[in-house]
Amino acid sequence: MTDNKAFPQSILITGAAGNLGQVTARALSDRLRAGQIRHLRLADIRPIPAVEGVEAIQTPISSREVAFDLAEGMDAIIHLSGIPTEGTWEALIPANIAATAHLWDAAVAHGVDRVLFASSNHAVGMYPVDRTVDHSAPPCPDSRYGLTKAFGEQLAALYAAKTPVRGFCMRIGSCFEVVSAKRHLQTFQSHADFIRLIETGLTADYRFEVVYGISDNPGSFWDNANARRLGYAPQDRPADFMAEPVDETDYRFQGGSFADAPLSRD
Ligand SMILES: NC(=O)c1ccc[n+]([C@@H]2O[C@H](COP(=O)([O-])OP(=O)(O)OC[C@H]3O[C@@H](n4cnc5c(N)ncnc54)[C@H](O)[C@@H]3O)[C@@H](O)[C@H]2O)c1
Structure with a gap:
C-alpha cells in the first residue's frame, strides 16, 4: 500500500476514455472518494464516462494551448x-508526438512534478525474441507507432535532465483482461498490475526511468528488475488469465505482428 502523504494530490489522466484510461480513472476515483487525493482531471478526444466529483474535459490533445490548460x-x-x-504520420504526429511534446512543456510551465508516459513494447519491438532486454536497452522500434513511443521516452529523458519534471516511461506489453495469444505469456500485464505500476510511478523517487508494463511473467524476454527496484510488485501471472482460443503464432521479434508487418506507404 502506498503512503498517501507521498501521493500526488492533483492528477491529470489523458486518454481517460480509453481502455487503460478507464481502468486508471476508476482506481484514482476510488482514492478521490476516500479523500486520498484532492483533484482528478480526465481528458480525451472522445466522451468520457462521468464519475461524480471528477473533472472531465473532452478535447483533442495536440495543441500547445490545450496542453497548457490541461496541465494547470x-x-x-x-x-x-x-x-x-x-x-500514418498524418495521424501519428499530432496525436502521439505533438501532444506529448506540448504536454511536457506544459508540465514545466505549471510546475508539474512528474509525467508518467504510456510508452510501448513496440519502442523495442525489433529485438529478437531470444534476447533478454532490460530498461537500459536503447529503443529499437518496430513501426512508426513504436518510433513515436521512442520519441516520448527520449523527450522524457531530455526534460528530466534539464527541467524539474520527472519522467516515468512504461513500456507496456499487452495490458488486457485476458491472455489470448502465446506471445502474451511473455508480454501480458493484468489491469491490477498496471495500476500497481502507475502507483509506483506516482510515488517512487526518481528523475527518469524506463520500466516494462508486465505482470509476473516467468521467462519473459523483458527483465523488469528496474521496476521492482522502484517498488513495483506485480501480483498476477498470465497463466491465471488464459482465454480460449489462444493464438499460437510464434514470432521472431519481440514486437510480434507489428515487427513482421512491412512498413506501409504513408
Ligand atoms: N493496452 C496495451 O496493451 C498497451 C500496450 C502498449 C502501449 N499502450 C499505450 O497505452 C496507452 C493507452 O492504451 P489503451 O489500450 O487504453 O488505448 P485506447 O485506444 O483504448 O486509449 C487511447 C485513448 O486516447 C484517446 N486519444 C487518441 N488521440 C487523442 C488525441 N489527439 N487527443 C485526445 N485523446 C486522444 C482515444 O480517444 C482513446 O480513448 C496508449 O498510448 C497506448 O499506445 C497500451
Missing part, C-alpha cells in the same frame, strides 16, 4: 492518450 494546477500527469497502433 496538476502535480502529476498520467499520459495515456494517443493512437495505440500503427498509423
Whole structure:
C-alpha cells in the first residue's frame, strides 16, 4: 500500500476514455472518494464516462494551448492518450508526438512534478525474441507507432535532465483482461498490475526511468528488475488469465505482428 502523504494530490489522466484510461480513472476515483487525493482531471478526444466529483474535459490533445490548460494546477500527469497502433504520420504526429511534446512543456510551465508516459513494447519491438532486454536497452522500434513511443521516452529523458519534471516511461506489453495469444505469456500485464505500476510511478523517487508494463511473467524476454527496484510488485501471472482460443503464432521479434508487418506507404 502506498503512503498517501507521498501521493500526488492533483492528477491529470489523458486518454481517460480509453481502455487503460478507464481502468486508471476508476482506481484514482476510488482514492478521490476516500479523500486520498484532492483533484482528478480526465481528458480525451472522445466522451468520457462521468464519475461524480471528477473533472472531465473532452478535447483533442495536440495543441500547445490545450496542453497548457490541461496541465494547470496538476502535480502529476498520467499520459495515456494517443493512437495505440500503427498509423500514418498524418495521424501519428499530432496525436502521439505533438501532444506529448506540448504536454511536457506544459508540465514545466505549471510546475508539474512528474509525467508518467504510456510508452510501448513496440519502442523495442525489433529485438529478437531470444534476447533478454532490460530498461537500459536503447529503443529499437518496430513501426512508426513504436518510433513515436521512442520519441516520448527520449523527450522524457531530455526534460528530466534539464527541467524539474520527472519522467516515468512504461513500456507496456499487452495490458488486457485476458491472455489470448502465446506471445502474451511473455508480454501480458493484468489491469491490477498496471495500476500497481502507475502507483509506483506516482510515488517512487526518481528523475527518469524506463520500466516494462508486465505482470509476473516467468521467462519473459523483458527483465523488469528496474521496476521492482522502484517498488513495483506485480501480483498476477498470465497463466491465471488464459482465454480460449489462444493464438499460437510464434514470432521472431519481440514486437510480434507489428515487427513482421512491412512498413506501409504513408
Ligand atoms: N493496452 C496495451 O496493451 C498497451 C500496450 C502498449 C502501449 N499502450 C499505450 O497505452 C496507452 C493507452 O492504451 P489503451 O489500450 O487504453 O488505448 P485506447 O485506444 O483504448 O486509449 C487511447 C485513448 O486516447 C484517446 N486519444 C487518441 N488521440 C487523442 C488525441 N489527439 N487527443 C485526445 N485523446 C486522444 C482515444 O480517444 C482513446 O480513448 C496508449 O498510448 C497506448 O499506445 C497500451
